[in-house]
Amino acid sequence: MQKQLINQDIYGTIYGIIPLGRNSGFIEVVRNSNSLDEIGNRSENFLIDYFKKEMTQEDQKNFVHSFAFSAISQYVLQFKDRHNGNIMIKQNGIILDIDFGFLLEIAPGGVFSIEKAPFKYTSGFSKVITDEDEFRKLFIIGMFYFRYFIGDVVVTLKEVCGIIPCLKNVDSLRKLQDRLYIDLNIQEFIKKCEQLIDESKENIASVLYDKFQARQNEINY
Numbered sequence: 001m002q003k004q005l006i007n008q009d010i011y012g013t014i015y016g017i018i019p020l021g022r023n024s025g026f027i028e029v030v031r032n033s034n035s036l037d038e039i040g041n042r043s044e045n046f047l048i049d050y051f052k053k054e055m056t057q058e059d060q061k062n063f064v065h066s067f068a069f070s071a072i073s074q075y076v077l078q079f080k081d082r083h084n085g086n087i088m089i090k091q092n093g094i095i096l097d098i099d100f101g102f103l104l105e106i107a108p109g110g111v112f113s114i115e116k117a118p119f120k121y122t123s124g125f126s127k128v129i130t131d132e133d134e135f136r137k138l139f140i141i142g143m144f145y146f147r148y149f150i151g152d153v154v155v156t157l158k159e160v161c162g163i164i165p166c167l168k169n170v171d172s173l174r175k176l177q178d179r180l181y182i183d184l185n186i187q188e189f190i191k192k193c194e195q196l197i198d199e200s201k202e203n204i205a206s207v208l209y210d211k212f213q214a215r216q217n218e219i220n221y
Contacts, residue, residue, distance in 0.1 A: 010142045012069035013096040030098065032091045036084035036124075040220030047124040051093075059093030064129050066094040068138035073097065074119035075196060076146050076179055080107035082120045082206075083213035084221050104166040104176065114212070117203035118196045122210065124221070126201060140193045147180040147189070 016028040040046045051060055070087075073079060080102035089095050107113035129135050154173050161167045181192050200206075210221035 009065055010068050010138050010145075011094070012066050012073070013090065013094055030088055030090075030096065033088045033096075035098075036087050036089065036221075037219045039089070040084055045124075045127065046220070048127040051128055054091075055093050059091075060128065060130070062093035063089070063095055064131065064135050065138060066096065067125065067129065068135060068142050070095055070097055071119040071121065071139060071197075071200070072142045072146060075200075076143075076176070078104050078107070078179075080113065080115050082115065083210060083217075083219050085213070085217075085219045087120070102166075105168055105172050106166045114205050115209050116205040117200045119200050120206050121197070121200040121202070122206050122221075123202050136194065136197055139197060140190055143180070143189075143193050147182060150177055150180050150182065 013030070015030055017025060019025040036047070039050050051063070055063075074082060074097065079097055079100060081099065082097070086097065086099040087095065088098055102108055107115060126132070154177065157167060157173060157176070158170075161173060162169055167173070181189050184192060210219075213219040214221055
């Protein structure tokens with residue numbers, strides 16, 4: 001387990017995955033962490049209560065900086081099934097996504113998926129992020145990095161295009177590039193990033209998906 005940097009201010013956690021076959025493999029244990037489901041109690045204040053009890057000011061900073069990484073990854077790579085059992089938080093406040101069974105072109109429910117928000121940014125998250133201007137700045141910076149390196153990502157993904165379900169054809173790669181608005185100028189791009197944040201914040205679709213998972217699978221939110 002290690003910290004993967006976009007730059008010195010935006011970071012997430014990566015962990016090892018070793019495929020053994022088409023339907024099997026080893027996944028590194030994410031140590032010193034709990035899922036949001038494990039710490040939740042179906043209260044809008046569960047996350048801020050957890051931070052007040054367990055986390056330091058530095059941990060809260062880690063949360064904001066790693067949440068920027070998570071939000072960008074969710075949007076660009078279209079991570080779906082983002083209920084609180086698939087989002088974890090480490091003892092130092094760093095948040096990370098797990099379970100990537102749904103991404104890019106596939107989602108729970110297919111074309112009827114209710115996860116329509118660019119990324120998950122429910123009220124629980126917004127209450128922990130006390131400096132939203134800082135989060136917005138980090139999100140925009142991170143999006144610039146993704147945009148700059150998207151060509152390298154596309155070259156890599158072309159190798160498996162049409163082989164794995166989430167990359168059906170070259171149109172899937174075009175959609176990936178389109179999400180980074182590579183044809184916009186800097187000011188237009190910044191405005192679009194701001195719109196993505198506004199659209200995601202407390203989006204009713206994210207709330208409904210959490211409630212659906214709570215009812216069907218008893219996952220706290």
